[in-house]
Amino acid sequence: MTSDDLTPLVRQAVAVVVPEADVQALDPAVPIRDQLDMDSMDFINFVAALDELTHVAVPEAEYGRLGTLESCAAYLREQLAHRGASAGPPRSRDG
Numbered sequence: 143m144t145s146d147d148l149t150p151l152v153r154q155a156v157a158v159v160v161p162e163a164d165v166q167a168l169d170p171a172v173p174i175r176d177q178l179d180m181d182s183m184d185f186i187n188f189v190a191a192l193d194e195l196t197h198v199a200v201p202e203a204e205y206g207r208l209g210t211l212e213s214c215a216a217y218l219r220e221q222l223a224h225r226g227a228s229a230g231p232p233r234s235r236d237g
Contacts, residue, residue: 143222148196148215155191159184170211198222 153165160178168177175185189200189208198221200208207217 143219146215148218148222149211151195152192152211152214152218155188155195158191159187168211173209174211174214175209192218196222198225 149170153168156163156168156174156178157165160180163178168174174180174188178184180188185205189205192208192214193199196218198218200217204217208214
């Protein structure tokens, strides 16, 4: 999977936590928390939503790598590549 494939899942995770957000308007290079004024609890819920959608558990020590849409997609791509194809693709909420 490419970062372009994963960015919609990151946007979907944001929408779970901040449903009123216009996730399509988010700047991929600007920190998500800054754009949406997310607090620590919102961010933890965002990480949990990413886990639910992608089956990638993010250890707390790695939270700093999830700052922007771009960095989230890159992190997920890296983790999924390490896992290999045997784990299956991430799922969307629709499926």
